[in-house]
C-alpha cells in the first residue's frame with residue numbers, strides 16, 4: 001500500500017453495523033434528494049452525517065471533488081470539534097439517506113465512547129492533512145518567495161491548519177490574469193483570496209483570522225479559566241483543564257504551538273523516539289484540547305490584565321473577557337542581535353525559525369545559523385539536509401556549555417556543517433533580499449560572502465510587557481511564582497491569604513504563570529507541558545477558594 005492510499009484508508013474508514021447501532025439513539029434519520037446541499041463552506045457547527053443509503057460528495061472551492069462518501073462512511077473534519085467555519089461543502093449525489101448527529105452531541109460522545117472517538121478523531125485529522133496537501137480551493141495566496149509578508153502569511157495558515165492554494169508570481173507568469181480579475185496590482189502582494197470572493201491585499205494575520213472566522217470569542221460569559229498563550233504550556237493546561245470539566249478559553253496572539261511550532265524536529269520529547277516536528281506536536285495538542293471542549297481565539301493579543309476579580313483580560317479595541325482564574329503562558333520572543341539593517345531582511349533572508357517552509361527557500365544554497373543553544377543546533381542539523389553548506393556562528397569558544405551532547409555529536413558528524421566560534425555578523429547587504437553577509441572573527445578580521453540565508457537563534461526575552469504592574473516580575477521581566485515571592489513582595493502586592501502562593505501561583509491569587517515566561521523555568525517543551533498539567537490542579541483549588 002502506498003503512503004497515499006494508506007492515508008486515504010485512515011481518512012475515510014467505514015463504520016461497522018455495531019458501531020452505527022451505537023450511534024442510532026443519538027441521531028435522527030433524514031432522506032435527501034439529489035443535489036441537496038447539507039452544508040456550505042463557511043458554515044459552523046454543522047452535524048456529522050453517517051451514510052445509510054446512496055452517496056454524498058464533499059466538494060472544495062469551485063466544485064473540486066475531495067471524496068464521495070458511501071454507506072457506512074461518515075462526514076466531518078476537525079472543524080466539527082472546534083466550531084470553526086467548515087472549509088468544504090457537501091451535496092447528495094442522487095437520492096440518499098443519512099443519520100444526522102448534531103455537533104454538540106458528537107462533542108460529548110467523543111468524551112465517553114473511546115472506540116468511536118478514536119475513529120472520528122483520526123479520520124478528521126487525516127482529512128485535514130489531505131486537504132492541506134491538496135492545497136484546498138477555499139483560500140488562495142498569491143505571493144512571492146522574495147516577500148517577507150508572503151512567508152508570514154503562509155506560516156500563519158499552515159500553523160492554523162488552514163488548507164490553501166499558493167501561486168508564486170516568480171514562477172507563474174500567467175498569474176497577472178487572476179490578479180486583473182480582482183483588480184489587484186502586483187504591488188499589492190501578498191494577496192489572499194478568501195472563499196473566492198473577499199480579496200485581502202497585504203493582509204495582517206488579524207485580518208486573515210477575521211475573514212476565516214478563527215478569532216471569534218464570546219465576551220458575555222465569565223470563564224472558569226482564561227489561558228494566555230497557546231505554546232506547549234498553554235496547550236497542555238488547556239487539555240487538562242478542559243478534560244477536567246473547566247470552562248476554558250485560550251487566547252493566542254499568533255498560532256498554536258508557540259516557539260515549539262517553529263522547530264523542525266523535537267527529539268527529546270518523551271514518547272517520540274524518532275522525533276516529532278513542532279508543527280505536528282502543536283496541531284495534535286490543539287485538536288486534543290478542542291476534543292475536550294477548550295475554546296481558542298487566535299490572532300488575538302492580550303494587551304492588559306486588569307487585576308480586580310473576576311480578572312478582566314483586555315484584548316484592545318474594547319474587547320474584554322472575564323475569568324475567575326488566569327494562566328499566563330505567553331512564553332518568550334526571539335532576541336534580535338544588534339546588526340544594522342536587520343529588519344530590512346526579516347523574512348527575505350533572515351529567519352527566526354527553521355521549518356520546512358524556510359528550508360524550501362534555501363534548498364541547495366548556503367546558510368548561516370547564528371547561536372549556540374539547542375534550537376540553533378537543531379536548525380543546523382535540519383538545514384544540512386537541504387542546504388549545500390551550513391555555517392554555525394557562535395560568539396563563545398564552543399558549544400559544550402549551551403547545547404545537548406546528542407546535538408553536538410550530530411553536528412560534528414555532519415560533513416556540510418562548519419562551526420565558526422568567536423564570530424559575529426556585522427553587516428547584511430542585498431537588493432530586495434539578502435545577498436551578502438559580513439562577519440568578524442576573534443582576530444577582528446572580517447569576511448564577506450555571498451550568502452542569502454541567515455537563521456537567528458540567539459536567545460529570547462519574556463512576553464510580559466502586557467502584564468504591567470499586575471504581577472511581580474524579576475529583574476529580567478520573567479514572572480515570579482511560588483517560593484520566589486518573599487514576604488516583602490507579597491505585602492507590597494497585598495496578598496490576601498494567610499497561605500503563601502502555591503507553586504506556579506503569582507503574586508495575585510488565582511493568576512498562575514507556567515512555561516518559559518516563568519522565572520526560573522527550564523526552557524524545554526516537556527517542562528512547559530508538565531507545568532501546564534500540574535497548574536490545573538491549583539486552578540481547581542483557587543476556584544474553590546474565596547478572597548477574604
Ligand SMILES: Cc1cc2nc3c(=O)[nH]c(=O)nc-3n(C[C@H](O)[C@H](O)[C@H](O)COP(=O)(O)OP(=O)(O)OC[C@H]3O[C@@H](n4cnc5c(N)ncnc54)[C@H](O)[C@@H]3O)c2cc1C
Nearest residue numbers: 229231232233253258259260302331332515516523524525
Ligand atoms: C527553534 C526552536 C527549537 C526548539 N527545540 C526544542 C527541543 O527540541 N526540545 C525542547 O525541549 N525545547 C525546544 N525548544 C524550546 C521550547 O520550544 C520552549 O521551551 C517551549 O516552546 C516553551 O513553551 P511555552 O508554552 O512556555 O512558550 P512559547 O512556546 O513561547 O509560547 C508562548 C505563546 O504565547 C503567545 N503570546 C505571547 N504573548 C501573548 C499575548 N500578549 N497575548 C496572546 N498570546 C501571546 C505567543 O504567540 C506564543 O504562541 C525550542 C525552541 C525553539 C525556538
